[in-house]
Each structure stands twice: as C-alpha cells, then as structure tokens.
Amino acid sequence: xxxxxxxxxxxxxxxxxxxxxxxxxxxxxxxxxxxxxxxxxxxxxxxxxxxxxxxxxxxxxxxxxxxxxxxxxxxxxxxxxxxxxxxxxxxxxxxxxxxxxxxxxxxxxxxxxxxxxxxxxxxxxxxxxxxxxxxxxxxxxxxxxxxxxxxxxxxxxxxxxxxxxxxxxxxxxxxxxxxxxxxxxxxxxxxxxxxxxxxxxxxxxxxxxxxxxxxxxxxxxxxxxxxxxxxxxxxx
Numbered sequence: 001x002x003x004x005x006x007x008x009x010x011x012x013x014x015x016x017x018x019x020x021x022x023x024x025x026x027x028x029x030x031x032x033x034x035x036x037x038x039x040x041x042x043x044x045x046x047x048x049x050x051x052x053x054x055x056x057x058x059x060x061x062x063x064x065x066x067x068x069x070x071x072x073x074x075x076x077x078x079x080x081x082x083x084x085x086x087x088x089x090x091x092x093x094x095x096x097x098x099x100x101x102x103x104x105x106x107x108x109x110x111x112x113x114x115x116x117x118x119x120x121x122x123x124x125x126x127x128x129x130x131x132x133x134x135x136x137x138x139x140x141x142x143x144x145x146x147x148x149x150x151x152x153x154x155x156x157x158x159x160x161x162x163x164x165x166x167x168x169x170x171x172x173x174x175x176x177x178x179x180x181x182x183x184x185x186x187x188x189x190x191x192x193x194x195x196x197x198x199x200x201x202x203x204x205x206x207x208x209x210x211x212x213x214x215x216x217x218x219x220x221x222x223x224x225x226x227x228x229x230x231x232x233x234x235x236x
Contacts, residue, residue, distance in 0.1 A: 002214050003028075003086045004107020005072075007100065009093050010193075011134035013122040014115035017068055018230055019191055020090045021051040022206055025222050026215045029088050032069035034078050038085060048222045055229050062127045074103065095135045096181055108213060109186055111159040114194035121234060136160050144178045146171070155179075161188045189213070197236055202227055 006023070010016030024031040027042050033050055040046045056067045072079050072089040082089060091104050101109075123132055141152045148171045149155070155175075158164035162175045162182030176183040189212050195201040203220055210218040 002107055003083070003088055005089045005091060005104055006213065007091050007093055007104060007106045007109045008112075009096070009109055010112040010115065011119065011132075011136065012094050012130050013119045013126065013132065014112050015118055015122065015193055015196065016092055016112055017054070019110070019112065019193075019206075019209075020092055021054055021069075022223055022226060023090060023209070023213070023215070024051055025219055025226070026210065026217050028215055028217075029090060030072075030082050032072055032090070034070070034076075038081065038087075041085070041087065044219055044222055048225060051226060052229060055233060058233050061125050061233065064126050096179075098180065098184075101184065101186065106186060109181075109188045110191055110209065110213075111161070111181075111188055112193045113156065113159050113190050114192050118193055118196050118234075121236075125234060146174055149175060159188055159190045163188075196231070199224065199227060199231070 008016045008020045010019075021031060023029050025044065025047050027044075027047075030036055030038070030041075031047075031051055033053070036050060037046065054067050054069060056064055060067070071091060072082075079089065091100065091106070093100055119132070136156065138152050141155065145152075148167070150165055150167070155165070160179045160181055162172045162179060164182075165172065165175075167175070172182060181188060189209065191209055192205055195205040203223060206223055207218045207220070210216075
C-alpha cells in the first residue's frame, strides 16, 4: 500500500477542495483539519462528520472560505505524525507550481477537467472578489498555440498534459514550454467535474479515482451523504 501524498490541481471555484474531502473519507488519507483525531482513522462516521464541517449553511455561502480546511504543512508536528502512521495527505494547488511539486514529491497529481459549468455556478453563489482567470483559459491558449497544436477542447480534455496527446516530440516540446505539466515524471489522473450534476455519475467517477489512487475502501453511502449536502447548497 502506497503512502505517497497527492496534489490536487484545479482553478479557483472548480470544487477541488470538495473532491479532496471526498478522498479523505478513505482511511488512508488525513484531511487538512488539524484537530483530526488520528486514533479514529478507521471511523467512517467520524470522518464524514469532520468533512461535513466544510459545508456552510446557504446564508453563509459568501463566507465559504472560513469553512474550508487549511493546507498541510510538511514541517509541522501533525504532518510528521501523520507520516509516521503511514497515512497520506492532499495538497491543493490552483495551478501548475513546480516548486510545490518538487517540495511535496507526490505519488500522483489529480487534475480536474470539464469544470467550467460548475465553476460559473460556484462563482455566482459565493460572491467573492477572487478572479475567474486561470492559466488554462481559452484566451491564453489561443494566444500561445502553434499551428500544429491540438484544438483547445482536445487539450482541455486531457487536462493540459501533453503526455496524453498524440503529437510528435517537437510539438510536445513546444507545448511544454507554456504548459509544463507534460514535462514532469509524476502521473496525472483526471477527474471529470461535469459529473457533479448527476449523483450516480459523480459516485462512479469518484469510485474510479479511488481505484486509480490505490484506495480499496470507497464508501458510497458516506460519499453520497457528503455529495448531497454539497450539491444542495449549490442548487444542484
């Protein structure tokens, strides 16, 4: 069983923290909640009740950042204890960050795709001043792309990872100058965020992610409860 950490990569408002918390229903992961009781790592009810704390009431949506868990600190005593117990952590990132990747040396990167519809929905509900701009937007791509590059939709479908494209090495090298995810050695796993609009499709996609990450304890009932609460405050 691997104990490698994971980096979750997604733009703001895309719901990547939610996906991270779904993974933290697994006994192998520890959520970014620093009062998490490591003596109860196999207690699914405790895990579910813990991550449910990240969901505000509807009248508190504009304060949603107060409810989110923080990020693990590799230098903290809590993180060191987590690793001594051979557990895994998730570090989130709103874009490609090579310094973060080199620091964490994750076993896997999970990247969200097909998040645009949900992102616009979340942005409208949360009413914050954080920008919708991100490094994978179509305007940036149109300014950078060469004549032999794939279409924007084709590239977005593979998470802007050139390793997943059928192109020659010269084109891949050109792409990697601007989208360097394809130049690293760490495997990228994609999560289709459009499934969030259909409960069963979402559960199927989450179960698939569990298997890819080597998790053998997907709990459909607990994930369904968490999904329903999250979907409800987003009017899904």
